[in-house]
Amino acid sequence: MALSSHIEELKKKHSALSHQVEEAQRAPGTSDAEIAEMKKxxxxxxxxxxRLSTATA
Structure with a gap:
């Protein structure tokens, strides 16, 4: 896999995780520990x- 496509995949995962965190923060049943782990x-x-972006620059 080319480095640029790997970076794009990571960006997609980051974006998806960001949406999950937002949804979890709105959901009353989600624990603070779960949200903290997603943020980590x-x-x-x-x-x-x-790190990968600076390696290619």
Whole structure:
């Protein structure tokens, strides 16, 4: 897989996770721990995207 397509996949996952976090925050049954874990995953994806993007620049 080309690096640019890998970065695009990561961006898609980040966006999807962002929507999941928003929905979870609106849902009364979602625990703070679940939301925090999703936010951590989102941050890890963002860091990976940035790392790979600077590697190609």
């Amino acid at each position: 995953q989102k941050l890890r994806l963002k860091e990976e995207i940035e």
